[in-house]
Amino acid sequence: MRFSKTSEYAIRVLTFMAYDETKVYSANFLHEELGLPYRYLTKLMTELSKKKLVQRVRGREGGFCIKKKLSQITVKDIVHAVDENMDFKRCILGFDKCSDDSPCSMHKYWEKHKKQINKMAESVSLDDLRKSKTVKL
Amino acid sequence: MRFSKTSEYAIRVLTFMAYDETKVYSANFLHEELGLPYRYLTKLMTELSKKKLVQRVRGREGGFCIKKKLSQITVKDIVHAVDENMDFKRCILGFDKCSDDSPCSMHKYWEKHKKQINKMAESVSLDDLRKSKTVKL
DNA sequence: TGTATATACCACCCCTGGGTAGTATTTTTT
DNA sequence: AAAAAATACTACCCAGGGGTGGTATATACA
Numbered sequence: 365m366r367f368s369k370t371s372e373y374a375i376r377v378l379t380f381m382a383y384d385e386t387k388v389y390s391a392n393f394l395h396e397e398l399g400l401p402y403r404y405l406t407k408l409m410t411e412l413s414k415k416k417l418v419q420r421v422r423g424r425e426g427g428f429c430i431k432k433k434l435s436q437i438t439v440k441d442i443v444h445a446v447d448e449n450m451d452f453k454r455c456i457l458g459f460d461k462c463s464d465d466s467p468c469s470m471h472k473y474w475e476k477h478k479k480q481i482n483k484m485a486e487s488v489s490l491d492d493l494r495k496s497k498t499v500k501l
Numbered sequence: 502m503r504f505s506k507t508s509e510y511a512i513r514v515l516t517f518m519a520y521d522e523t524k525v526y527s528a529n530f531l532h533e534e535l536g537l538p539y540r541y542l543t544k545l546m547t548e549l550s551k552k553k554l555v556q557r558v559r560g561r562e563g564g565f566c567i568k569k570k571l572s573q574i575t576v577k578d579i580v581h582a583v584d585e586n587m588d589f590k591r592c593i594l595g596f597d598k599c600s601d602d603s604p605c606s607m608h609k610y611w612e613k614h615k616k617q618i619n620k621m622a623e624s625v626s627l628d629d630l631r632k633s634k635t636v637k638l
Numbered sequence: 639t640g641t642a643t644a645t646a647c648c649a650c651c652c653c654t655g656g657g658t659a660g661t662a663t664t665t666t667t668t
Numbered sequence: 669a670a671a672a673a674a675t676a677c678t679a680c681c682c683a684g685g686g687g688t689g690g691t692a693t694a695t696a697c698a
Contacts, residue, residue: 369686372595379606390644404687410646423695424643439607457509459638469516469634470576473625477618484610493606501596501605506656527674541657547676560665561673 371443371450373400373408375493378417378442381430382494390427408446415445434491443485452482508580508587510537510545512630515554515579518567519631527564545583552582571628580622589619 367375376398381389391409395402409428413420419431430437443450455462456474464471504512513535518526528546532539546565550557556568567574580587592599593611601608 366591366593366595369595372593375607376594392644401687403689406645407687413645420645421695422645422693425696426644426694428645439610454503456504457513457638458503458506462638466638467633467635468638469630470512470625472633473576473621473629477614477621480617481614484614488607488610492610496604496609497606498604501594501599501603529674538657540659543675544657550675557675558665559663559675562666563664563674565675 367443368447368450370408370446373405374412374442374446375439376400377405377408378412378430378437378490379493379497381418381428382434382490383497385430385434388421388425388427388429393427411446417442417445430490434494435489437490438486439488439493440482440485442490452478452485504580505584505587507545507583510542511549511579511583512576513537514542514545515549515567515574515627516630516634518555518565519571519627520634522567522571525558525562525564525566530564548583554579554582567627571631572626574627575623576625576630577619577622579627589615589622 366372377394377400380394380398381387391402391406394400394409395405398405400408409418409420412418413428416431417437418428421427421429440452455468456470456478457468459468462468462471464475467475503509514531514537517531517535518524528539528543531537531546532542535542537545546555546557549555550565553568554574555565558564558566577589592605593607593615594605596605599605599608601612604612
């Protein structure tokens with residue numbers, strides 16, 4: 365019942381960067397502030413830049429800054445950027461054919477949570493996360 | 502947003518066996534009916550018997566049958582039997598210190614879903630699953 | 639123009655969950 | 669007692685996510 369670790373990192377980094385959306389953050393600075401492994405972080409940032417969520421600024425004094433409007437980046441966008449096959453619609457027991465008409469045994473107990481979570485991921489934006497971020501976490 | 506594959510298998514097998522809770526099901530029969538890899542299935546069943554969810558009947562004509570009352574086995578019991586470190590309480594961003602007092606940026610958006618899912622897993626029993634099982638899945 | 643400070647790219651390592659193989663052991667049937 | 673039909677145990681394999689290392693490339697500033 366969780367996102368992949370890489371998804372967690374992506375959300376943490378972007379939420380941190382959202383504090384000042386115009387600033388250019390170097391990978392080293394993010395590494396020191398957030399405590400993520402430097403190498404893994406740079407790999408992640410490269411991925412996020414390929415997916416157009418952040419803009420790269422190369423060379424000395426370079427780094428990354430957020431490319432799009434904060435309100436236009438949702439949790440789902442972030443998760444999908446780093447975890448392509450994350451499926452919010454998936455049957456909890458893994459049945460391809462599971463549906464309202466032909467439900468698996470867990471269907472009626474899981475379906476509403478799935479829908480709610482999907483909706484949350486689609487509607488909560490980076491701007492929302494920025495607002496609810498505390499100093500400590 | 503899913504259980505581990507082994508958890509899926511465990512739920513599928515137990516729900517199938519719940520159809521006739523007194524019957525002894527051989528691993529081979531379950532394998533043929535459910536289509537799970539035979540070897541993996543026996544490994545899983547051994548695990549479930551160690552966790553006292555099923556009873557083993559050794560020797561020829563042997564197999565497994567459900568040990569406890571169907572209403573006393575919850576989804577959470579099943580998941581925990583095969584996946585010890587499945588944590589229904591975990592912070593979605595992986596912060597140990599995340600709490601209502603010191604929330605991570607996702608906390609207010611995730612907390613209620615987490616609570617609901619946890620409650621569902623604790624309250625839905627194998628008897629409930631048996632009743633909602635369709636012929637096909 | 640050289641050097642320092644950035645990211646970019648490629649290959650690799652490690653651990654874990656999922657899955658396989660061989661063989662031993664138990665019990666029923668004949 | 670032997671054969672058949674089942675589980676039990678131990679070890680191993682494989683793929684993928686998470687994480688590291690080396691080095692190339694880009695840019696700013698002295």
